[in-house]
Amino acid sequence: MAPPEDAPTIIDIPIESQSDLASESDLVELDLDELSDTWRDRLSAILQQDALSLDVIRRNREFDPEMQIQAATTMAGVSDAAACRLSWSGRPKVEQARGVLSFAFHNLLEGSQRRGLNFNMMWEQLQNARVNAHDFSAQVDQQMGYARPVQTRNDVIKTVLKFHRNWMGFTIPSMLRATQAVQGEVLAERDGRTKGNYEYLLREVESLYLPFAVMVLEDYGLPTPLGLKLTEHKLRGTDLPEALESLLFVAERSETLDDLSGVERWILDDVVEGLGGVSSMRVEIGLM
The missing domain is CATH 1.10.150 (DNA polymerase; domain 1)
Structure with a gap:
């Protein structure tokens, strides 16, 4: 019996083929003349809106473009008090840090990015990491109070470490950078408010509140x-x-x-x- 003929291996790179596997976040990075007619039509709502510039949308590539645009629209209509909680720099007060993170959580994160947490759960775990930064055992002790009956201490240790790695190491810093970019355009440039600079909080979170x-x-x-x-x-x-x-x-x-x-x-x-x-x-x- 003759051996089977070699079949060519075809690798689809969605951003190059512009297939249905490509995401809006990927293809919005391309210039208009590089887009196919199909994708130009599908991205028209993003490309033709004026709520948020393409520059900011492209910088925040971890987040869905349409959610970014909706977040910008929401931010433009917040109350004066809410705008103040988004317009700060340096070391934030508790209400300022909570305000920014709450806005980002509810307006930028898709369901899959929330990994089963609601905002209060995320905030409480973050405060646990801050207050007990120098004592990992104390962090585990506090988190044990929220453990399900079937969870062991080892399970809770994994939960705390996972929060450090995923949320404090990536998701929360990404949320802060994206919200800062939107705030800088929507509230600072257009509304004349203080330009937000969340670097202090961002560095504290990334370093797990450790020196x-x-x-x-x-x-x-x-x-x-x-x-x-x-x-x-x-x-x-x-x-x-x-x-x-x-x-x-x-x-x-x-x-x-x-x-x-x-x-x-x-x-x-x-x-x-x-x-x-x-x-x-x-x-x-x-x-x-």
Whole structure:
């Protein structure tokens, strides 16, 4: 029997083929003359509206274009008090942070993006992460109060970690960036209000409300509990170079080493060695 003939493998790239598998978020990125007649007609409501510029819609590509447009229309009609809760910069008050996140949750997220949470559930978990940022066990204890009868503590630990990873690591920062872009155009440029800058809140959420140096150095092998302990010995840094320089400084101080256990000193030494810095153990035995 003859072997079967090779069949060509056809890979459909929706944004290039402009097939029905392509999303509006993808195709709105294309210039008008690159769109097929079919997709030009399907996108006409997005391309011809004036509630929100294409530039903002394209920047917020994680979110459905039509929902962005509706969010802009809604924002343009909010009360003065609500507009004030969206028009701030720097460190927000609780009502300002809640106002922005509530607006984003209800106006930008599709059902599938909410992952089974309502806004109050998301807000309570975020506040749990903020209040108990330095104590993961306390975060789990608090979340246990909302656990279903069949859930074990291990299940709740997974829930907390999943919220950190998915919501605080991606969804909430994306919500803040998108709402800031819409606010900047709808309320700041057109209505003359203060231009929103949610960077402070965004960075706090992304860092799980931990000091920046602690969060960034975890990627270099420094466990969070040890990093928090080192902040008591002046571990600082608002960017990566500052954090690394501060770690090397802290690791050489005898006051730091005296406060660490043998295991903690071993971990710190290993991290510093990996960075090419001075080894605390070599300093201790007088080889450097």
